[in-house]
Amino acid sequence: MTETIISQFIAAGIGTIAFSVLFFVPRKYYLICGIIGGTGWLICCLCNQYLCLSIEASTFWAAAFVVICSRIGAFAKKCPVTLFLISGIFPLVPGTGIYQTIYHMIMGETDLSSLYARQTIGIAVAIVLGIIFVFEIPQKFLQKKKPEN
Amino acid sequence: MHYRLKRKVREVKIEIRGDNRMNREKEILDLAAQAGNVLLENGAEIFRVEETMNRISQYYGIKNSDFFVMSSGIFLTAEDNGGQMYAKVKHIPINAVHLDRIAAVNQLSREIEEGQHTVEEAGTHLEKIAAMKGKSDITRILFSGLGAGCFCYLSGGTLWDGLAAFAAGLLLYCFIIWTEKREKEISRIVIHITGGFLATFFSVVFFLLGFGTNLSSIVIGSIMPLLPGVSFTNSIRDLANRDYIAGSIRMIDALLVCFGIALGVGLMYILYHKATGGMPI
Numbered sequence: 001m002t003e004t005i006i007s008q009f010i011a012a013g014i015g016t017i018a019f020s021v022l023f024f025v026p027r028k029y030y031l032i033c034g035i036i037g038g039t040g041w042l043i044c045c046l047c048n049q050y051l052c053l054s055i056e057a058s059t060f061w062a063a064a065f066v067v068i069c070s071r072i073g074a075f076a077k078k079c080p081v082t083l084f085l086i087s088g089i090f091p092l093v094p095g096t097g098i099y100q101t102i103y104h105m106i107m108g109e110t111d112l113s114s115l116y117a118r119q120t121i122g123i124a125v126a127i128v129l130g131i132i133f134v135f136e137i138p139q140k141f142l143q144k145k146k147p148e149n
Numbered sequence: 150m151h152y153r154l155k156r157k158v159r160e161v162k163i164e165i166r167g168d169n170r171m172n173r174e175k176e177i178l179d180l181a182a183q184a185g186n187v188l189l190e191n192g193a194e195i196f197r198v199e200e201t202m203n204r205i206s207q208y209y210g211i212k213n214s215d216f217f218v219m220s221s222g223i224f225l226t227a228e229d230n231g232g233q234m235y236a237k238v239k240h241i242p243i244n245a246v247h248l249d250r251i252a253a254v255n256q257l258s259r260e261i262e263e264g265q266h267t268v269e270e271a272g273t274h275l276e277k278i279a280a281m282k283g284k285s286d287i288t289r290i291l292f293s294g295l296g297a298g299c300f301c302y303l304s305g306g307t308l309w310d311g312l313a314a315f316a317a318g319l320l321l322y323c324f325i326i327w328t329e330k331r332e333k334e335i336s337r338i339v340i341h342i343t344g345g346f347l348a349t350f351f352s353v354v355f356f357l358l359g360f361g362t363n364l365s366s367i368v369i370g371s372i373m374p375l376l377p378g379v380s381f382t383n384s385i386r387d388l389a390n391r392d393y394i395a396g397s398i399r400m401i402d403a404l405l406v407c408f409g410i411a412l413g414v415g416l417m418y419i420l421y422h423k424a425t426g427g428m429p430i
Contacts, residue, residue: 015299021292
């Protein structure tokens with residue numbers, strides 16, 4: 001079980017780094033991006049499998065974690081939060097949901113298709129909520145010390 | 150030749166120093182607009198663009214200025230004490246994302262606030278940033294494949310599936326880079342429909358060649374490089390910051406891209422079905 005967790009973490013981390021290269025993130029931030037992305041994915045998986053949360057709720061917590069880490073990283077490294085946020089959130093973007101929706105639609109399985117469509121929208125909304133709420137709360141904490149980011 | 154060039158530069162510098170205030174204001178506002186241009190073009194959020202422009206113009210001492218930033222343009226006006234007005238409109242097309250340029254402009258605006266640059270120096274810096282080369286095409290193609298492979302594995306594929314997705318991701322990004330290189334711009338919708346179609350096509354080909362056992366995972370992995378993560382994230386942040394116009398435009402962009410990919414995948418599957426006579430996938 002531990003091996004699966006480790007290999008998932010590594011795969012998500014490398015995947016995140018790969019996409020941060022495609023978005024032209026400067027080289028010195030690759031490692032942070034990878035760790036944020038990998039841990040975010042891991043949290044999503046663990047919440048879903050072990051805490052028996054729904055996929056939407058797990059995604060929400062994972063997204064919240066990614067945003068908090070991105071903010072801390074941006075604050076520590078004095079660079080825009082977008083750098084870490086866009087790469088780190090990527091593993092959570094529901095590519096699987098989009099695929100399953102269209103696949104079952106083509107196969108004529110309308111029930112499954114609408115189920116996956118609903119799930120995809122749910123995941124997207126979870127990411128939205130995660131980003132919005134976490135950006136709202138600590139901004140006030142950080143702004144007292146320094147108005148940047 | 151060299152000497153003449155040097156003299157020319159000196160003359161220009163003297164000219165700038167000796168100019169009146171309005172010209173200086175114009176320069177500062179041009180600098181601010183240029184900084185905003187670079188940020189917006191490369192995928193920054195609206196409030197970051199506005200904030201950076203404000204910081205630059207305020208540091209150099211412009212008081213009455215107004216910026217209005219939308220996802221496809223910057224409008225700015227300023228008024229000096231004599232009541233003379235200065236206005237500028239900049240149209241900015243939606244472009245590929247270059248996060249390194251955003252980081253560089255951010256750093257530059259920090260340095261400006263610390264007083265490290267004059268207006269002219271900042272201008273040359275900004276030009277360098279705008280021309281910053283990213284990664285080479287081959288690196289991008291390789292990393293697209295790597296990302297596709299990793300996400301294939303994450304969506305439940307085996308190692309062989311990952312390899313197939315790696316190859317499909319490579320070929321897909323070759324197509325994307327080809328569309329970037331073309332002189333006539335191709336519509337984003339067309340790119341994503343074709344991209345989704347090609348990604349699925351390559352996946353099916355590798356699947357039929359015997360790489361991998363799980364076609365779904367291969368396709369999910371190989372369409373990953375197309376997904377609109379940037380537009381989606383930026384649109385949420387813009388909407389949260391009450392930049393509704395920019396936010397909704399970026400959201401529409403993200404949705405269109407999603408529909409495009411889905412359409413491409415669907416078309417390929419329909420063709421596949423027709424060709425194989427309803428063979429289960």
